[in-house]
Amino acid sequence: xxxxxxxxxKFLGRAYVLEALARGYEVTTFNRGVSRADQPGVEAVHGDxxxxxxxxxxxxxxxxxxxxxxxxxxxxxxxxxAGLLRDHADHxxxxxxxxxxxxxxxxxxxxxxxxxxxxxxxPPDQPPGNPLKAGCERxxxxxxxxxxxxxxxxxxxxxxxxxxxxxxWLERIAAGGRVLAxxxxxxxxxxxxxxxxxxxxxxxxxxxxxxxxxTTGPAGxxxxxxxxxxxxxxxxxxxxxxxxxDNTLLAADVGPWVELPLxxxxxxxxxxxxxxDSSRALAAGLNSRPLAETVRDTWAWLQETGPGEESxxxxxxxxGIAREKERKILDQAx
Numbered sequence: 117x118x119x120x121x122x123x124x125x126k127f128l129g130r131a132y133v134l135e136a137l138a139r140g141y142e143v144t145t146f147n148r149g150v151s152r153a154d155q156p157g158v159e160a161v162h163g164d165x166x167x168x169x170x171x172x173x174x175x176x177x178x179x180x181x182x183x184x185x186x187x188x189x190x191x192x193x194x195x196x197x198a199g200l201l202r203d204h205a206d207h208x209x210x211x212x213x214x215x216x217x218x219x220x221x222x223x224x225x226x227x228x229x230x231x232x233x234x235x236x237x238x239p240p241d242q243p244p245g246n247p248l249k250a251g252c253e254r255x256x257x258x259x260x261x262x263x264x265x266x267x268x269x270x271x272x273x274x275x276x277x278x279x280x281x282x283x284x285w286l287e288r289i290a291a292g293g294r295v296l297a298x299x300x301x302x303x304x305x306x307x308x309x310x311x312x313x314x315x316x317x318x319x320x321x322x323x324x325x326x327x328x329x330x331t332t333g334p335a336g337x338x339x340x341x342x343x344x345x346x347x348x349x350x351x352x353x354x355x356x357x358x359x360x361x362d363n364t365l366l367a368a369d370v371g372p373w374v375e376l377p378l379x380x381x382x383x384x385x386x387x388x389x390x391x392x393d394s395s396r397a398l399a400a401g402l403n404s405r406p407l408a409e410t411v412r413d414t415w416a417w418l419q420e421t422g423p424g425e426e427s428x429x430x431x432x433x434x435x436g437i438a439r440e441k442e443r444k445i446l447d448q449a450x
Contacts, residue, residue: 123187191251198259270332280428301341
């Protein structure tokens, strides 16, 4: 197969590229060429997807069996790319997000759940926001039609994760000592390795599947206690987890999700976070490797490459609780 990957140098795009090359595909990547190196073996075309001229240069004289769009964030940009690629590819996979669903994370969602009412013709250069992914979906369907595949990804982890939720926890636990562990250790989580996501996405692409799949790990398989326990074992740390209830953390003004990464307190706004229905994807062959394997591989990557020059962050928000604030809460708990 000949495949075009919009993106292809970071995390999920990188996972798609490596899996596609391993399957013997001819892979073209299209990105700006500024954030990460292109993978050996691809035809690397550099350009900006917001530029009409760059996109026209990309498609000139080329045709692919399929497109995988891992970088679409603005409906306007997705519409432009899909419109140009309509006559140059047979199939288009768009990597959307579970954030596209208007009820999430307050309530469980499935493929039939409503999405945010963001229109396909949303003007360009909107400030980042969850509704934009729903607009991107509508833009693709408007321009590319029934040959489209939408994958609503859940929480992606694994080696090369740029946000750093799992890496932050690995580094904190590797430092040892008493570690502030949030909430209930039996609280379920729902995580998926980016490599498993990419493999499943290419399986669907090979079969010509269309429509929508919520693509995340099986609900209820892993818990927060499992997650942090795997971090201790992977790092060989002497860390002591001090499980601290939600109310204590909220009273101490600890920010859910970001300040203690992936912590979701037992509040109505968070009830559906780890309850997305991925049964359709599982029935279609989604394989989710053991969480322990992903944690081990991510720690091995961190040991090999180091944390890099930038701090872990979700958008403009730095990840992780300050050590002084953590010590104060731990001392009070003692």
